[in-house]
Amino acid sequence: MNLSRCISVWAEQRPDAPAIHFDGxxxxxxxxxxxxxxxxxxxxxxxxxxxxxxxFLGFNHxxxxxxxxxxxxxxxxLAPLNFRLAPAEHAKQLQDxxxxxxxxxxxxxxxxxxxxxxxxxxxxxxxxxxxxxxxEAMDLADTAAIPHDGHLDDDLLLVYTSGTTxxxxxxxxxxxxxxxxxxxxxxxxxxxxxxHVLMGLPLFHVGGLNIMLVPALYVGAxxxxxxxxxxxxxxxxxxxxxxxxxxxVPATIAALLAHPDWPRADLSSLRMVNTGSSVLPVSLxxxxxxxxxxxxxxxxxxETCPIAIYLRAxxxxxKVGSAGLAxxxxxxRLTAPDGTEAPRGEVGEIRVRGPNLMRxxxxxxxxSAAALQDGWYHTGDLARxxxxxxxxxxxxxxxxxxxxxxNIYPAELESVLADCADIVDFTVVGIPDQRWGExxxxxxxxxxxxxxDAGNVLALFEQRLARFKFPKRVVFVESxxxxxxxxxxxxxxxxxxxxxxxx
Numbered sequence: 001m002n003l004s005r006c007i008s009v010w011a012e013q014r015p016d017a018p019a020i021h022f023d024g025x026x027x028x029x030x031x032x033x034x035x036x037x038x039x040x041x042x043x044x045x046x047x048x049x050x051x052x053x054x055x056f057l058g059f060n061h062x063x064x065x066x067x068x069x070x071x072x073x074x075x076x077x078l079a080p081l082n083f084r085l086a087p088a089e090h091a092k093q094l095q096d097x098x099x100x101x102x103x104x105x106x107x108x109x110x111x112x113x114x115x116x117x118x119x120x121x122x123x124x125x126x127x128x129x130x131x132x133x134x135x136e137a138m139d140l141a142d143t144a145a146i147p148h149d150g151h152l153d154d155d156l157l158l159v160y161t162s163g164t165t166x167x168x169x170x171x172x173x174x175x176x177x178x179x180x181x182x183x184x185x186x187x188x189x190x191x192x193x194x195x196h197v198l199m200g201l202p203l204f205h206v207g208g209l210n211i212m213l214v215p216a217l218y219v220g221a222x223x224x225x226x227x228x229x230x231x232x233x234x235x236x237x238x239x240x241x242x243x244x245x246x247x248x249v250p251a252t253i254a255a256l257l258a259h260p261d262w263p264r265a266d267l268s269s270l271r272m273v274n275t276g277s278s279v280l281p282v283s284l285x286x287x288x289x290x291x292x293x294x295x296x297x298x299x300x301x302x303e304t305c306p307i308a309i310y311l312r313a314x315x316x317x318x319k320v321g322s323a324g325l326a327x328x329x330x331x332x333r334l335t336a337p338d339g340t341e342a343p344r345g346e347v348g349e350i351r352v353r354g355p356n357l358m359r360x361x362x363x364x365x366x367x368s369a370a371a372l373q374d375g376w377y378h379t380g381d382l383a384r385x386x387x388x389x390x391x392x393x394x395x396x397x398x399x400x401x402x403x404x405x406x407n408i409y410p411a412e413l414e415s416v417l418a419d420c421a422d423i424v425d426f427t428v429v430g431i432p433d434q435r436w437g438e439x440x441x442x443x444x445x446x447x448x449x450x451x452x453d454a455g456n457v458l459a460l461f462e463q464r465l466a467r468f469k470f471p472k473r474v475v476f477v478e479s480x481x482x483x484x485x486x487x488x489x490x491x492x493x494x495x496x497x498x499x500x501x502x503x
Contacts, residue, residue, distance in 0.1 A: 002150040003038055003150075005037055005186045009201070009220075010353075011033035016029075017193075019032045020223045021222070037070075039135050040070040040074060040148075043147075052074075053078075053079050053098065054067060056081065056100045057111070058127060060208075060226060060228065061203075062295075063131070064080060073147050073151050075149055078158070079093075080159065083202070091119060092167070094115065094223070102125070105128060119317065129495075150175065155174055156173060156174070158170045159204070160180050161217070162302075165317070169364055172358055177358065182215040182219075185210075185307055185477075189313075193221050195221040197216040197243060197244065197501045198228035198238065198241070199213050199223060199246070200233075200234055201252070202229075207298075211276060218395065232461055234482060235261045239269075244270060249277055251486050263384075270293045272296055272313040275295060276299075276306070278415070283418050294316035298315050298323075299381075299393060301381075304354075309325065309404065310323070312325075330356065331374065334347075334350060336348055336353055344384075345389070347384045348382065349378065350463065352376065352379060358377075382397050394412065399430075401439070403468065405437075408440055408469050410429065413469065414427065417457075424445050424447050426480075428441065428442050442471040445478065445480060454474035458470060
């Protein structure tokens, strides 16, 4: 019994039902099952055995899913690489996980050639020229030759965290963790085989792969997969292909809302749009609700597979901005700095326990032990619970600013900045201050034609936040440093501001 059984079951029960639509073509469940069996046999013939790693470097492609389920049959692991990373970053990850095989799209052939100089043992196969022809050549008549040794306790997915600070670490997720994550997703979205999921987020991240996509295949639903996110194509496919669900992040929501087709877009097929991020500006959610589409949220991390907390469609309008309630198969605790339970209404660190947690960080026992204590994953994120038990994420513990003995959460200030149309990008960080210990600083990218100065920015906070929370400085910049997943590198911003102050 392994995770790929879900594809086998649907291939038997709904063989002609569409599983994946990609690049203008439909792949039915029976065809997907054949592709998984062929890939499993090709991997086995290539020497891939239980516990081995296979890396993938490319854009979104059905083969990412085919490889995931094929490796589940073997008991081996998929390591999807972030195509946005620099060569040195790819080299570090490949050195860390030492894959037996790297499958890459030809668009990255030059990158792989350069990687081979640094990693002479690396064996790479072109997706288009080698891997797909090899799979098509497999003889599936001898069913005994097709591996089926994997089981639910085997490690299946190795996903590297974004590495906002320090070296990226590979979170190891078992087949069982993905299965429990699917069950949480079913409850989060009321997901059934009648659903149609539109997915344009990258599959190298657990958000794009696991929040809706793998769960959709788990329940026999239909998936429309985009090679990369494109706002115009997304709006066009919502109207033409009529999906019932889609998943977005703040950057993609902002792109959709800014697209000229947004005001007249046909969203009538959507029964819910879900979003994923630690803290989401309400201004990105209310336009969907105003158009009759519930905008939910999923809170989690790579280490939680990622679904840990979610806001269901029925609560989306009345709890807009909340991360929701604990996932069906997760326990959540909010803890004070001394480890005791934070009283309801007070801010505490989010800790998560459940069968969807990672096994640990690949090859890093000390980091694993620090993150997973007594079965609880220490997220480093801060939240409070309201009187109904809904969680409201306020930021990261390492980002909290202690100014004059008062706690200031950057997410509160950033939510105000998000409502200003003249601000296209922003962050709030704390920098050392001789009098107050730390003070908040707003770092802002203005719209090119905006007549916006520091006074205008500070006026945004009037009547919305206590005065002690106001930024003590407003700094305008051309751009902000970002991780490969689009998160602001606050540590770099702080270093630059601190250096400027010292100078």
